[in-house]
Amino acid sequence: MTAIAATIALPRAVPPVLAVGPFLKNTICVTSGARAYVSAVHGDLGTSEAVAAFETSVEALVAELGVKPVRVAHDLHPDFASTRYALALDLPQVAVQHHHAHAAAIAAEHGHDGAVIGLALDGFGLGPGNQSWGGELLACDGPRYRRLGHLALLPQPGGDRAAREPWRMAAAALHRMGRGDEIAARFNPIPAAARLAQVLDKGLNCPETSSAGRLFDAACGLLGIHLVAEFEGQAPMALEALADRPRAMEGGFTLDEGVLDLLPLLARLDSCGDAALGANLFHGTLIEALARWAAEAAEATGIRTVALGGGCFLNRVLAGGLVARLGELRLTPLTAAKVSPGDAGLSLGQAWIAATTEDD
Numbered sequence: 001m002t003a004i005a006a007t008i009a010l011p012r013a014v015p016p017v018l019a020v021g022p023f024l025k026n027t028i029c030v031t032s033g034a035r036a037y038v039s040a041v042h043g044d045l046g047t048s049e050a051v052a053a054f055e056t057s058v059e060a061l062v063a064e065l066g067v068k069p070v071r072v073a074h075d076l077h078p079d080f081a082s083t084r085y086a087l088a089l090d091l092p093q094v095a096v097q098h099h100h101a102h103a104a105a106i107a108a109e110h111g112h113d114g115a116v117i118g119l120a121l122d123g124f125g126l127g128p129g130n131q132s133w134g135g136e137l138l139a140c141d142g143p144r145y146r147r148l149g150h151l152a153l154l155p156q157p158g159g160d161r162a163a164r165e166p167w168r169m170a171a172a173a174l175h176r177m178g179r180g181d182e183i184a185a186r187f188n189p190i191p192a193a194a195r196l197a198q199v200l201d202k203g204l205n206c207p208e209t210s211s212a213g214r215l216f217d218a219a220c221g222l223l224g225i226h227l228v229a230e231f232e233g234q235a236p237m238a239l240e241a242l243a244d245r246p247r248a249m250e251g252g253f254t255l256d257e258g259v260l261d262l263l264p265l266l267a268r269l270d271s272c273g274d275a276a277l278g279a280n281l282f283h284g285t286l287i288e289a290l291a292r293w294a295a296e297a298a299e300a301t302g303i304r305t306v307a308l309g310g311g312c313f314l315n316r317v318l319a320g321g322l323v324a325r326l327g328e329l330r331l332t333p334l335t336a337a338k339v340s341p342g343d344a345g346l347s348l349g350q351a352w353i354a355a356t357t358e359d360d
Contacts, residue, residue: 098125102309134211149258170221
């Protein structure tokens with residue numbers, strides 16, 4: 001028998017499908033009738049041990065439930081071990097966009113079989129054109145979605161290194177403000193800072209991202225919180241711990257044709273000189289910005305249910321504040337309860353999308 005971490009009552013009975021989950025915090029999910037079964041977390045699929053546990057779990061869960069999946073769902077990213085495994089199976093395959101899956105997981109958990117506005121905030125997920133997504137506003141309805149908007153793009157200098165070096169995202173924010181000439185002096189103790197402005201000017205290994213996780217990192221870097229972190233997420237967790245009275249900054253963001261830009265807030269953080277004040281301004285302004293963003297989408301689409309998915313919603317200050325604000329705007333927020341809002345819950349969303357996909 002395999003370890004089942006969660007059993008989810010689905011909105012209705014669906015065909016049996018297998019979903020193989022993401023790369024980070026991998027879980028798998030199998031549907032049977034009107035239930036979905038989510039495995040325990042196998043870990044990140046970057047080690048042979050985790051991949052072996054993942055493969056064993058797939059075989060054991062399918063056998064335990066006595067089902068024959070009619071299709072398999074996987075992430076868009078072609079290099080994930082889970083994706084390669086799915087592509088090697090003799091089953092019809094459904095490639096599922098990462099943030100669509102986050103929103104679908106929340107909807108499925110709540111038994112919601114209609115359209116939702118998906119507000120998906122995390123560190124990274126591959127977009128359909130190989131873009132780096134992570135701050136997404138989606139209209140989702142079962143297997144279909146469309147992108148309504150995204151966070152304003154920031155360059156990610158050094159690529160994945162920026163996830164563990166928040167000073168890099170702070171430098172990217174300064175560069176976007178037209179203050180690239182301040183980077184070397186501002187981060188003088190860090191050797192790579194001396195040439196980063198030139199790197200940003202030339203766009204060398206600086207992929208643009210809409211990632212909410214990298215937005216958090218930019219705020220941390222500007223406030224001097226863990227400029228170089230020991231692990232991804234260390235700085236944002238410290239930022240959350242400092243936020244005790246979130247308040248929104250007047251004029252802290254702009255909304256333009258679906259693009260939510262918090263550059264005015266980042267500029268304020270750079271000059272506030274107080275990490276606790278900055279943490280409260282960041283959380284309060286982000287909550288208000290996201291709520292208004294969702295409200296605009298609700299007005300445009302007529303969809304008034306908002307699914308909050310992605311690892312950033314592990315932040316209780318953000319999640320709690322946004323749920324309250326959406327309620328004030330007469331929107332219905334859905335949050336994770338039985339499964340994680342982060343990648344550990346992603347396979348449930350993949351499974352629901354694949355199970356509701358009609359064969360061509």
